[in-house]
Amino acid sequence: MKKSFWSPFLSALTPYTAGEQPQDRRYVKLNTNENPYPPSPKVKEALAAFSVDRLRLYPSPDADLLRDAIAEAEGVSRENVFCGNGSDEVLALCVPAFFKGGRGAAFADITYSFYPVFCDFFSVSYTQVPLKEDYTMDLAGLGKADADGVFFTNPNAPTGIGVGLEETEKFVAENPGKLIVADEAYMGFFGQSALPLTKKYPNLLVVKTFSKYYALAGIRCGYAVGNEALIRGLFAAKDCFNSYPVDALCQAVCAAAVGDKAYYAAAAEKVKSERSRLRAELVRLGFFVPESASNFLFAGHEKGGEFIYRGLKERGVLVRFWNTEKLKKFCRITVGAPEENDALLSALREML
């Protein structure tokens, strides 16, 4: 038998499965929560102005150009900002930086399914706290968990349900001994960000991404905002893995995007308006759909998520489903552009 060079450690891991990313573009893609609108025109300008010859040089290892742009947009200082290769990398680095060698992490049982994978990859234990009957997060339960910190996904995925700023502050204030990592990937579509609270609470780290609200999933960039000690911890973890995770083009592109508040606010309003319309139509078609604070809908149907997924895929529309006991009735459907949502609704009317 041929020797396998996979480590015993690797052989025991279960990697995360991302949504399908067909590159042939034949589908109406409502499965990975991308923004239906293009990035700000300022992104195009920034790319056109970029001097290609500069690419022969390493970028700033700490992504200082982009940190400054984010600090200005968010009303904090450079020292409060850390940038990574997607918010996935930022969240992954939180695990060794803050949760390893102690009591581990806690998070909801139904939430972003990469958290347990990160924990296993860094040999960190975790506690999964069940959602409540109404699919909302059990904040009291998360606070009581025997853990050094919490991944607090707000709005949560795949439920789309958001926690208002007042309730978030109460949760952070009541748990001063726990680091609350607020994963706000979808917060741009809700508008209740805890980011300003990072000045008041040293146990709060807010993580954001350029992939959704900023319509830049293709560029891979995310960031964390928090007090200096937390940010220094993320830098120390980064410098044990990869010195220069944010490339020079990415910095230029994201710095341009974060400065164009008006463009993105208008795009988000269009998404929110379609979200209302789509939800009402889905309810009319017999779906159970909680109010969404994000750019997707969590849609349950008695025929089951897999039936809906397969029927839609046959008809050229991609959505996401999970083959697990608690989620099997549901699909997660990204709010697309009006014509994409119409295509989804036509396909569903044909199927049901």
Place this chain on the structure above:
Amino acid sequence: MKKSFWSPFLSALTPYTAGEQPQDRRYVKLNTNENPYPPSPKVKEALAAFSVDRLRLYPSPDADLLRDAIAEAEGVSRENVFCGNGSDEVLALCVPAFFKGGRGAAFADITYSFYPVFCDFFSVSYTQVPLKEDYTMDLAGLGKADADGVFFTNPNAPTGIGVGLEETEKFVAENPGKLIVADEAYMGFFGQSALPLTKKYPNLLVVKTFSKYYALAGIRCGYAVGNEALIRGLFAAKDCFNSYPVDALCQAVCAAAVGDKAYYAAAAEKVKSERSRLRAELVRLGFFVPESASNFLFAGHEKGGEFIYRGLKERGVLVRFWNTEKLKKFCRITVGAPEENDALLSALREML
């Protein structure tokens, strides 16, 4: 006292220190082994042709567009190629993928100083095998080390010394039970790559970077070539950390570069010609300089590396030195463009 949220694990780590990257451009930068020549003109064309609106979509999670371009350029199949966010990320992922939970890794005591940091980050043990008296790598010693595999840096850094293809094949063939990770960051300036041997030896993985030969340090991309089982192992490790590490712009830029063989071969010839000239001049100035197979020179002087580094920095020239017993006589000097090398030599003549 305020509670620290740093994990006990993080507090015990010593991060890697990258070379200085002053962003003000006032220095002649001969400290981080960047290519003195710009990227291929095809990179500019690829950027100009890139449709910015596509950035709203996630890239191919496995970087298939770029894998195909690399496979074609290297004469292998897509299944033999893995891409990461810099070769640093590729090398870092090798540690949990191949060396964790077993006997750990081995590498030279004087080599790329990120390897022990990667190992500590993933709690993997390692053996450091001393260089021989003449600063060459002790391949017999590395073969005998009690480890599951070896980081075999060729040409080695910071010595710049290369191992010829015949000797490399012997090393790989004599150690069928050890995974040999050939870190060929500087191989483009030597021309003895072990990459074709990956078809013959399942225990060989070759790692390359776009940062040096391809003059794209600013874009952060590296890749590994090896048999399918090894590549699948790297994908499994990646999917425990970050699903989409190589962004869409990066894929387009690097695919354009890897296709322009003539341009890069000509640029490397210019670097090699300057390398000869610079080495001869340094020897004339009293330096001890081993023959270099890379784009930098390992230059020892009786006055010590720190003296040379400080004197040069005062005169506007950056080189790298290490304040350790074995390296304290040396500086590592990147081979720059002719005028940069002249600036270095003038400064040295003034100092010595």
